[in-house]
Amino acid sequence: MRVVMFGYQTWGQKTLQTLIDSRHEVVGVVTHPASDQVYESIWADSVEDLAREHELEVHLARRPDAILRKQIHAWNPDIIIANNWRTWLPPEIFAHPPHGTLNLHDSLLPKFTGFSPIAWALISGAEEVGLTAHRMDGELDTGDILTQASIPIGPRDTATQLVRDTIDLIPTVLLEALDSIEYGTARWRPQDLRERTFFHKRHETDSLIDWSWEASDLDRLIRAMSDPYPNAFTYYRGERISITEAHVSQGIYGGTPGRVFIRENDGMAIVAGPNAHRGRNHALVVDRLRTSDGTDYAALKYFPSGGGYLTSGP
Structure with missing residues (x-):
């Protein structure tokens, strides 16, 4: 399939590398400019650098605008893949490809919707963390679920280790989801939003x-x-x-x-x-x-x- 990837930091880079290594064609990459904001300077592997290393077309944006919408039309993707894209996408973008947009979120939705899900999961006493591939819709992390994978939280685990472990789940979850979409075997599950927990960005x-x-x-x-x-x-x-x-x-x-x-x-x-x-x-x-x-x-x-x-x- 023709894929456009929206992503940022290490999560986005791992997602882009997975797509580059797959049979799918990456026709464009959208990422944010580098930032020195504290939580954006930690897992700071560059999506832009990886894309340019592989001679992929890159669009830098802080948020979607008319220029980006025009670029998406020009790339003409079959699907958009998003991971750690930091701003809301309008339906003119996320619903444009025939298969819409598949978002990767590092929690077991509908739990830990929102921001810093690994840290909040550990603080709250959750027993596991994970990764969810779901269909993007007009709200934050509420779309139908396609694939998930989980990792138990050990008694001495740190958020740092759990982040690394969930990043390592990206290839398995993403490629399983893409296969099911491409071959017409996808089984989408609506989220039970009564079970949703929504956490804010962490502050000092x-x-x-x-x-x-x-x-x-x-x-x-x-x-x-x-x-x-x-x-x-x-x-x-x-x-x-x-x-x-x-x-x-x-x-x-x-x-x-x-x-x-x-x-x-x-x-x-x-x-x-x-x-x-x-x-x-x-x-x-x-x-x-x-x-x-x-x-x-x-x-x-x-x-x-x-x-x-x-x-x-x-």
């Missing part, structure tokens, strides 16, 4: 640690904000520190949330939880942290003894 504020959360929730937050993401952070005696490695304590610790309490094995136990004063909660044991100047510390080097509080501001 979302990574500020709230010590009234259960330690297990904080552990997932810290793993979701693993390097190279902006780490979960807190303040200690006026200094901002990022928690880069932690785990749930073996012991039960009571008191006031945020109290730097006592050594447990090789880490420092921080009192946490909504009912910490009742002495029923596990603590979060900090293993490693990073100061605002970028220096990494083992927790017991930074906290040689208990005392003081981790807080929400300087």
Whole structure:
């Protein structure tokens, strides 16, 4: 089939490479200009560079406009494939090809519609993540599902590892979907939108640690904000520190949330939880942290003894 690919960052590059390696003909590539926005500079493999390396025609756009619509008509694709295209596409584009537009979204729709789905899935305590190929419609990630693949979330997985694992699913999910469309065997499933969960873009504020959360929730937050993401952070005696490695304590610790309490094995136990004063909660044991100047510390080097509080501001 004649394919136009809309995509950006590593997700888009992996999708384009899959199409280049397939029997399908890539007749055009649409991508965004490079950005230094924090979440767009992490998984920053270039769709544009890969397309030009293979002498494919490239159109750069921040959002669709009349010029892009005219270009789509000129390319005359059988189908559009989209992965990590960052703005809404109008029906004049997504419905133009005979087979419409197939979008790849890195969650198991209808769960985790929207933004940063891997991070939000891990934070929320989901048991698995995955990749969905679905038909694009006029709303965000609501179209009929064609193919899906899932990966279980392990007890110590980070968002970084889960992103890599879901990116590795792209060839299998995409090519299975294209085969079924081309050969007329596609079985589209409407989404049950009563089951939809819709998450917003992450902001720096979302990574500020709230010590009234259960330690297990904080552990997932810290793993979701693993390097190279902006780490979960807190303040200690006026200094901002990022928690880069932690785990749930073996012991039960009571008191006031945020109290730097006592050594447990090789880490420092921080009192946490909504009912910490009742002495029923596990603590979060900090293993490693990073100061605002970028220096990494083992927790017991930074906290040689208990005392003081981790807080929400300087």
